[in-house]
Amino acid sequence: MSTIELESTTLHCVCITHKTRWSFVRLTTTDGSHAVGEATLIGQEDALCASAERLVPRLFAMSPFSDPGEFAQANPPENIHDAAIISAIDQALWSLDAQAHDRPLAAHLGVQRSDIPVYANINRRTEQRTPGGFAGSAITAMDAGHTAFKVAPFDEVTTDICAEGNGIAAMQNGLARVAAARDAVGPNARLMIDCHWRFDEATSVSLIDAAAKLDIYWVETPLPEIEANIPALARLRQQCNETDMLLAGLETSVRWDSFRPFCEGCAYDVVMPDIKYVGGIFEMQKTASRCAELGLAVSPHNPSGPVCHAASLQLSATLPGFDRLELQFDESPIFDELVGAPFAGIENGQTVAPQAPGLGVTLDNAVIERYADRPARTWKR
Secondary structure, X not given: OXXXXXXXXXXXXXXXXXXXXXXXXXXXXXXXXXXXEEOOOOOOHHHHHHHHHHHHHHHHHHOOEOOOOXXXXXXXXXXXXXXXXXXXXXXXXHHHHHHHOOOEHHHHHOOXXXXXXXXXXXXXXXXXXXXXXXXXXXXXXXXXXXXXXEEOOOOOOOHHHHHXXXXXXXXXXXXXXXXXXXXXXXXXXXXXXXXXXXXXXXHHHHHHHHHHHOOOOEXXXXXXXXXXXXXXXXXXXXXXXHOOOEEEEOOOOOHHHXXXXXXXXXXXXXXXXXXXXXXXXXXXHHHHHHHHHOOOEEOOOOOXXXXXXXXXXXXXXXXXXXXXXXXXXXXXXXXXXXXXXXXXXXXXXXXXXXXXXXXXXXXXXXXXXXXXXXXXXXXXX
């Protein structure tokens, strides 16, 4: 059994585009080993720093670790900012443990599949928010080997606009974008739409009717995810299922306890835990297992940086009930630069996890410094 004794912890925040920041936690051990986890929470970097200031002293107080999951299980997060830091630390601790055994994290946890189906989230790369812009992004993703695609096209819709009775009119531009993407990828490709909690139930009913005519595979997060909306989500799920569509959500939920009311309340067909927010690897495994028992598919949320992508690939090779992994497609070349481009290509909509020990990625210090959003914060034991 390996023991992990920590020497230092560093929080890095990097600027990727005018709308994107990625955040990483790097752990260094007393024997000079390094590992990294991702804590990205775009626009909330100050809150991440505040959480790290409180949590890192607890981390040092518990070191050394013989169980890499011990810190996350001993510190259940109270909010999403704490969850992001705890999850990043947990990713890095598990990576260090797998490195000590000289094997990829997936092999360390127990591989269930080697080929990992993925889908391209083309939203953040699509700066031209027109039907043609979405179609162009979809074609580029197809050319890269993707067979499934997701768009978040409803820029004009808000819950306030829906409450005023103007949601149906506001969603028409979004539907035109979806139609263009459908035309671009053809009738047989899996196409999903992300609503980012912008709708109310009445407007969602009209949206689902329109989505069915475009052969949408799933509708994602139409309503704000509060427990009071579970009955409405269950009704929308039934409407989707009547036209062979699925309802998906829960990308920002923290720990199984917050997923459970929605899952047991029949709110969704597809559950989307994010390794950055769920509370660590144990919580990701627990959530996937509970969802599988309930007959729900698991499709991990993964729209951010390369370390989250590496961790999500490793976990996706191990999870029960796994459907398909989200991939943030082509937002920036910095994605590969930060970690030295260790990722396999996409072939017929599938890829494989990195095969180097641990998560299979390391941060390039020069690239981190070049794109730093703020000075790195380092804590020493």
